[in-house]
Amino acid sequence: MYTQGKxxxxxxxxIAKGMFDLTVLCPDVASEAVPGQFVQIAAxxxxxxxxxxICDIDKDNGTLRLVFEVRGKGTEKLSExxxxxxxDMIAPLxxxxxxxxxxxxICVGGGIGTPPMLSISKLYGKNATAISGFRTAAxxxxxxxxxxxxxxxxxxxDDGTAGVKGFVTDALKAxxxxxxxxxxxxxxxxxxxxxxxxxxxxxxxECQVSLEQRMACGVGAxxxxxxxxxxxxxxIFSHVCKDGPVFDSKEVAFGG
Amino acid sequence: xxxxxxxxxxxxxxxxxxxxxGCFGYxxxxxxxxxxxxxxxxxxxGTTRFERMGNEGPRVAETPSGMLNSVGLQNGxxxxxxxxELPNLKTKGTRIIANIAGSTVEESGELASMxxxxxxxxxxxxxxxxxxxxxxxAFGTDCTVAGQVTKAVRDATDIPLMVKLSPNVTSITDIAxxxxxxGADAVSLINTLLGMRIDIKTRRPVxxxxxxxxxxxxxxxxxxxxxxxxxxxxxxPVVGMGGIASAEDAVxxxxxxxxxxxxxxxxxxxxxxxxxxxxxxxxxxxxNGVERLSDIVGTVQPW
Ligand SMILES: Cc1cc2nc3c(=O)[nH]c(=O)nc-3n(C[C@H](O)[C@H](O)[C@H](O)COP(=O)(O)OP(=O)(O)OC[C@H]3O[C@@H](n4cnc5c(N)ncnc54)[C@H](O)[C@@H]3O)c2cc1C
Ligand SMILES: Cc1cc2nc3c(=O)[nH]c(=O)nc-3n(C[C@H](O)[C@H](O)[C@H](O)COP(=O)(O)O)c2cc1C
Ligand code: FES
Numbered sequence: 001m002y003t004q005g006k007x008x009x010x011x012x013x014x015i016a017k018g019m020f021d022l023t024v025l026c027p028d029v030a031s032e033a034v035p036g037q038f039v040q041i042a043a044x045x046x047x048x049x050x051x052x053x054i055c056d057i058d059k060d061n062g063t064l065r066l067v068f069e070v071r072g073k074g075t076e077k078l079s080e081x082x083x084x085x086x087x088d089m090i091a092p093l094x095x096x097x098x099x100x101x102x103x104x105x106i107c108v109g110g111g112i113g114t115p116p117m118l119s120i121s122k123l124y125g126k127n128a129t130a131i132s133g134f135r136t137a138a139x140x141x142x143x144x145x146x147x148x149x150x151x152x153x154x155x156x157x158d159d160g161t162a163g164v165k166g167f168v169t170d171a172l173k174a175x176x177x178x179x180x181x182x183x184x185x186x187x188x189x190x191x192x193x194x195x196x197x198x199x200x201x202x203x204x205x206e207c208q209v210s211l212e213q214r215m216a217c218g219v220g221a222x223x224x225x226x227x228x229x230x231x232x233x234x235x236i237f238s239h240v241c242k243d244g245p246v247f248d249s250k251e252v253a254f255g256g
Numbered sequence: 257x258x259x260x261x262x263x264x265x266x267x268x269x270x271x272x273x274x275x276x277x278g279c280f281g282y283x284x285x286x287x288x289x290x291x292x293x294x295x296x297x298x299x300x301x302g303t304t305r306f307e308r309m310g311n312e313g314p315r316v317a318e319t320p321s322g323m324l325n326s327v328g329l330q331n332g333x334x335x336x337x338x339x340x341e342l343p344n345l346k347t348k349g350t351r352i353i354a355n356i357a358g359s360t361v362e363e364s365g366e367l368a369s370m371x372x373x374x375x376x377x378x379x380x381x382x383x384x385x386x387x388x389x390x391x392x393x394a395f396g397t398d399c400t401v402a403g404q405v406t407k408a409v410r411d412a413t414d415i416p417l418m419v420k421l422s423p424n425v426t427s428i429t430d431i432a433x434x435x436x437x438x439g440a441d442a443v444s445l446i447n448t449l450l451g452m453r454i455d456i457k458t459r460r461p462v463x464x465x466x467x468x469x470x471x472x473x474x475x476x477x478x479x480x481x482x483x484x485x486x487x488x489x490x491x492x493p494v495v496g497m498g499g500i501a502s503a504e505d506a507v508x509x510x511x512x513x514x515x516x517x518x519x520x521x522x523x524x525x526x527x528x529x530x531x532x533x534x535x536x537x538x539x540x541x542x543x544n545g546v547e548r549l550s551d552i553v554g555t556v557q558p559w
Contacts, residue, residue, distance in 0.1 A: 002288045004527055047472055047525060048318045074318075090527065214314045214462075216323060216524040219288075221281035223301075223330050224316035237309055237330060242285070 006086035018070040027062030035119035036096035040218035042088035043074040055115035067115040103182035110188020125150040137162035169195040197249035207249035213240040228253035258541030265441035269296035276520035277355035282341040297351030307333040317453040317462035322472025326465035357382040365408035384422030384447035396422035403434040410439030418442040429489035444495035472521035487513025503536025513554040
């Protein structure tokens, strides 16, 4: 079943410039949710809901964490929600990440693509490395959360103000050279995903990517949220909300 | 308890609320929220003769109180509809309206004949999709062609035929009269209004198709006006849609002349919109001493 309901916000933190971290009490959703899925949140005064990834799932306490960046007027409105207020969401949506239990994973997050990497890396704990890239130190998020989960974090910044200077793809290559993982997870800008997918393919490593597209229904009925994928050697339009947001990187037609 | 049932061109609906084509798929997704048997009927995603990929993304742009879409009739084709979607839908206890769109007059007739004996309750012939370059809108904006395509479908089938009209025309009443004269049993309106949004940072249209169809509450007053004009111009029943989001909107649309209503984009904001509207209509009838909802159809008293 899908649920649509209003759920109380029980914690809110500003974790970086323009980035917010909400904890929502929603036991019915938390009990069903898996890493990689997302929710559709209503922003007061806006017609369409905003898709936001599930950052963390706490099944014991029945909560979800949602981490988002203010990108426009809708997310700005969401950032005004406070503890005690309700959040109207449809959840949990989409297909989550494939999990290889007991194996080694590298999770690669670019900017606001980092949040979904937390819940999946947690399933691997010390068997996971989380590489995250941000433009600058002030935008870096979730590094302590990775550490707390036993995951090895590797922070990259474009300008070198924190962690390693450079791109996540360079850090990924270096990590693979050290120890080849069984699976790579990635979420972030299309160019980054394309780079990660290419590295995975060169090294013969399975790779799961989480894609973004503008959405309306969020459940697979309206067909607006397309991405190009390959099935039986033929390019088709799949729908990010229902067929994804997680895809095997080999299925995605990155183009160019 | 009030009687919510309505009759459109001989087809009995348990209530007048029908999710609109393209906004509800084939019901599979929304069945995970509520039983489809609650609904008066379902107008399924536009079906073409052959599978269609649809347009490149992004296919949606938000607007004040609404949205633009440029899906471009992505669907699996009529054969897949008949073999995969319809058998499942027939078990759901609701009326099934097959929404079809041909790329030529002949193909429209062929599509209709393929539905003969399939068990669909009604055909909704879409002559108004703004998102396909072939046919589509061209059928819906020319009285003669609209009449021809209606006739081709009429000649191909005895299934009750509803023709869905485009609002992107100078005179929607002329088109309505032409399809009535060519054998339509009902008309439905409105399809989306052509619109555009531009991202001022990139100076690019938000939609990859540049333009798309506007729907949602933003179009409601336009839809009410057109339904009222058409209901006054033809004798066949009118099914009204465009921006309906509440039971009050549905009542208003019915007073304008709609025998039943379809609900589209409102479902994206609230998946429960159709069932909330049904419950609201029942409450509205009880509160207003209306025993039979169909009695309010066309009862607006113009100045
Ligand atoms: C599956 C999925 C998961 C996501 N997870 C997160 C997350 O965890 N944290 C986070 O900060 N952001 C996430 N995003 C991106 C987020 O949805 C957008 O930043 C947000 O919708 C922007 O809304 P706005 O009103 O602030 O911006 P505006 O640009 O004003 O929005 C206008 C319209 O475009 C849509 N839109 C704009 N940018 C995007 C985008 N990148 N993706 C999809 N729709 C967009 C909006 O939803 C709205 O309908 C995710 C997107 C998807 C598809
Ligand atoms: C995403 C989307 C897809 C649509 N696809 C179709 C379609 O395939 N065939 C059709 O006749 N109308 C289609 N429509 C038009 C709707 O059925 C309806 O006429 C229109 O959206 C106005 O109603 P609303 O404001 O309640 O959405 C589509 C509308 C939307 C928003
Ligand atoms: S958003 Fe409607 S199908 Fe994906």
